[in-house]
Amino acid sequence: MRFTLLCSALLATATAAPFVIRDTWAPLAGTTAKCGDREKYMSLVIGPENGESVPKHSCAAFMPACAYPAENNLSNNTVCTGVDVYPIDGPKNVTLPVLVESDGKKLSGWAVNFFVVPKAKEGDFPVQWSKADCEGYINELITQTDPKGCYIPGTGPGAGNLTIGAPTEGTGVLTGKSVLAGKNVLAGTLVGAQIVKK
Secondary structure (H helix, E strand, O other): OHHHHHHHHHHHHHHHOOOOOOOOOOOOOOOEEEEOOOOOEEEOOOOOOOOOHHHHHHHHHHOOHHHOOOOOOOOOOOOOOOOOEEEOOOOEEEEEOOEEEEOOEEEOOEEEEEEEEOOOOEOOEOOEEEHHHHHHHHHHHHHOOOOOOOEEOOOEEOOEEEEOOOOOOOOHHHHHHHEEOOEEOOOOOEEEEEEEEO
8 A cells, every 4th residue: 555655656746747858969070160350259248149149049040930939929820840950041141239349348330240151962961950050059159169169268259150060970969850861961061150340
């Protein structure tokens, strides 16, 4: 009797507890950064954009509206297919009102243009990625130091780009959904940011 009650209590607790799946996204091995001028850099601590909003707002501009329904103000009546991998059908870019600084001083009239340039399509393999890929690479660019990203220690992210690298044999699983028939279709794609005049 006690055993039955114990099992019932454990089952009830397990059913009521939320099931959490950890995100295991990681950049492809061989992904490298090429960083530009360090005179100007982004300030993502204050201002209209921050470290959390930049990847989301960039990717909402790069991907179909259904990938980011809230950011694209889609109505509840919009019908979206249940896919989580989307093609990159050409170069995409968006200019965000990120605060730009130089020597600790705010600069007026500047913004940051984020972009993606897909590699040339190879045969029947489309260049495609998931939201995790898009946000992950933008996040790498703005939070990791050279050679993994363009974050400038003590200041903030600078301009530059990532070249998504090719996996070594047998490591294609790192990008999960962006791997088709053992070939990573993202390798060679550029993701970057440039500081521009408004």
